[in-house]
Amino acid sequence: MAEKIKVIITGALGKMGVEAVKAVHEDNELSLVGVVDVKGKGENFSEIVNNKEINLNLENDLDRIIAKTKPDVMVDFTNPQAVFNNVKTALSNKITCVVGTTGLNEVELNQLEKLAIEQEVGVAVIPNFAIGAVLMMKFAKDAAKYFSDVEVIELHHDQKMDAPSGTAIKTAQMITENREQRPPRNTKEFEKVAGARGGDVNQVRIHSVRLPGFIAHQEVIFGGVGQSLTIRHDSYDRVGFMPGVIMAIKHMIETKGLVYGLENIM
Template sequence: MIRVVVSGAYGRMGREVVKAVCKTEDMELVGAADKKGEGLDAGSVAEAGITGIIIENDLEKVLARTRPDVAVDFTGPQAAYHNAISCINHRVRPVVGTTGMNPDQIQKIIELSETAGIGGLIAPNFAIGALLMMKFAAEAARHFPNVEIIELHHDQKLDAPSGTAIKTAEVIMEQREGKSFQEPVSEYEKIPGARGGEFEGGIRIHSVRLPGLVAHQEVIFGGLGQTLTIRHDSLSRESFMPGVLLGIRKAMRLEKVVYGLEKIMFEQ
């Protein structure tokens, strides 16, 4: 039985994780932490039934008392970084779905976990379809001279562009082996930022934030007389749960934190 703590248990993603863990036979919810919802039953908040697991506002105390195997984090970028460090210090495997941490923070977590011999996962996206989208985009990148990424999320998302968009751009550039995409012959923005943000290699990323959206992304490749669009849509937060549960199970076998669910999803 894998003992799980959920950090950010009062949030929308945290509630889904609580519900998913409670429904999973090989996992046990042993703790819940959040700055909001203190004193409420985590299962009741997640509409998973009364669990007796009360949401607390101090993750450190939850980790020390419950001694879980894994702590799943869906909080905010700065909180997630410090939470992951705390997990490793308590010899708890962090599974982080929070996006917005910078590369230096991610590398610090990986290095600390490797020194401690503690496995874990940082995943910009837990949707299996999103991982396949990135895999297909990486393959297409070898054959097209131009690409742009459009990511669309709900209006409460804090970071832009999304972690998924950045990760997609990274795997695309890995396939290009340092070769940049073609840039427009000439360009004049009448409104600054109209052409989106520019990632390395000439990849443009556009971020849309609107109520009614959950998480969506399309990668549009252009070539002579043709375009190729690869799109993924998460229509509910349930779409992330199979990946979260996979990440929890895989973290138990890892000896350091891994960045990207695809690193363990596609392993054979």
């Protein structure tokens, strides 16, 4: 029997972190060896998730947990302020990284890619782990060849820290790759309220909604002469992201350098 992949999870107290802890623990090919969160005070994680089998103390020091457990993979679900340093620390210790935290900019991604190649390990930055969301982005890219006019509405819970979402930005980028260069939009358009027309990513308008009750949802609306096309994906429970997380862990352990987007793993 092959040796199990040793995994630590940072941001383990977050909603995605808790689900990732449970998913990794339950997978027969993975071994959960450490849970890290800045709010950790050494309490036993089994009490937090009400599962006596997850018998690990919650650490708040990433360097210490790396030294103690010597993991193969780090999964990061922290926040935009912490993610870059966390991944840099892990890669420097030759640890493969799977990153679900959004907020990394292009300069930071380039630095992490260079470091991963130097250390001969992999780093996956995944804007959305939902397989259905990846298919939604793929379908939107395909449709962009035939419908050049498009806007994106993304809806998330009111605790989400960044806007627009990483998925919405990635969708806009994929649409741009598959449609011809467009002339400037209607210059006579006037916003009576600043921001009413949303943000602009490569001439794709993105509108961000933040309300309690939502998890993660996105619709891509294409407009054409006499018709429209709407492609929508809804995540109703964070457990739906976990098959993508597990898939990324197992793929990246055999991969070197940067992979951006789950579609490059599927």
